[in-house]
Amino acid sequence: MSETKMAESNGLRLLFDEPFYQPVANEVGVFMAAWGRRLPVMLKGPTGCGKTRFLEHMAWRLKRPVVTVACHEDLTSSDLVGRFLIEGDETVWQDGPLTKAVRAGAICYLDEIVEARTDTTVVIHPLTDHRRSLPIEKLGVEITAHPDFMLVISYNPGYQTVLKDLKPSTKQRFVGMNFNYPPADVETRIVMKEAGIDEARARALVAAAGKARNLKEQGLQEVTSTRALIYAGALMVAGLDALEACTVAIINPQTDDPELAEALLEIFRTFFPEQG
Ligand SMILES: Nc1ncnc2c1ncn2[C@@H]1O[C@H](COP(=O)(O)OP(=O)(O)O)[C@@H](O)[C@H]1O
Ligand SMILES: [Mg+2]
Incomplete structure (x- = not known):
């Protein structure tokens, strides 16, 4: 950053x-x-x-x-x-x-x-x-x-x-x-630059966020922000496992509801399948 x-x-x-x-x-x-x-x-x-x-x-x-x-x-x-x-x-x-x-x-x-x-x-x-x-x-x-x-x-x-x-x-x-969250290509570039992460993982983060943002109707007050994606990317660069990075940077701050958290984790798991 x-x-x-x-x-x-x-x-x-x-x-x-x-x-x-x-x-x-x-x-x-x-x-x-x-x-x-x-x-x-x-x-x-x-x-x-x-x-x-x-x-x-x-x-x-x-x-x-x-x-x-x-x-x-x-x-x-x-x-x-x-x-x-x-x-x-x-x-x-x-x-x-x-x-x-x-x-x-x-x-x-x-x-x-x-x-x-x-x-x-x-x-x-x-x-x-x-x-x-x-x-x-x-x-x-x-x-x-x-x-x-x-x-x-x-x-x-x-x-x-x-x-x-x-x-x-x-x-x-x-x-x-x-203002709103940028289109996928633009957001990917932002995440790459700000987190210092490779394109593949930046793309996966942005694609997962696209799906996660659809959960808004299910009671999420706030959706996944560009800032949260950058934090997750930065933590991956720092060596955290991808799903752990998504959990602490994106999911935990966003919801206290265990079911919503699980639904979010499921989304990120499909985009980062190699881990956990
Ligand atoms: N269009 C953009 N260009 C560059 N960085 C961006 C852009 N949009 C978001 N960011 C990144 O997301 C982070 C959060 O944005 P910020 O401006 O603090 O959000 P807001 O003020 O809307 O809450 C910024 O620190 C920056 O790293
Ligand atoms: Mg601000």
Whole structure:
């Protein structure tokens, strides 16, 4: 799995080496067009299908720093915008990651934005339209975004319940780019490159995943991701038996149900028959 050289300062990451991204369609063209007009972008798709990798690749292409925020249920607007901290007997203002990106002209990537509290989606609204501004209530100011600031969010439509979903009025502020697990040939190339595994075993992993993904109807919440295939391949390269690698990298993390696990193992066994 590749590691990229980067510089990190004040939460802003600048990528020096090209993060490997294998395009599936015209993702790069769409993103470049959105960037050209500084339109906010929403990357939609299941876990482990390449959204984050794509964003890092684009940041590298554009030579812009990235600020990534992994959103979670306790994330508040202050976590994004900033807060006063007590230092000795002084209170000092500290910019949050969103504010840093707005000031520096970075790409701000809010990963899994629906996880965050709804007040966080309210603060991003003025950044998503012609205003391109960020109100900082606690400072009583509204700052205008740097011309190179861009907002990108990711969103996994499979997870959402009616209670926890992005409001249509929020979604409609973004250019929406749909991601999914790539076609078999493309996914094979990705697994080969990222896991460092030979073509035969990468193909077998991808073909098995194709079948395993059909089990979704049987109650699997999440299907086998490209990431899980890469982990399995990497463990095989590290010397694990193929079925053991598939079990620990793909099956165990995916289901707690012994029957579903057995059904998945059966699929992988047919593609890696020489073992177990
Ligand atoms: N199109 C792609 N090109 C290159 N690598 C990919 C691609 N899609 C997925 N990957 C690989 O799969 C892994 C998981 O993708 P990631 O971007 O982290 O998923 P997501 O953000 O959608 O959950 C990446 O680290 C990368 O190794
Ligand atoms: Mg991600």
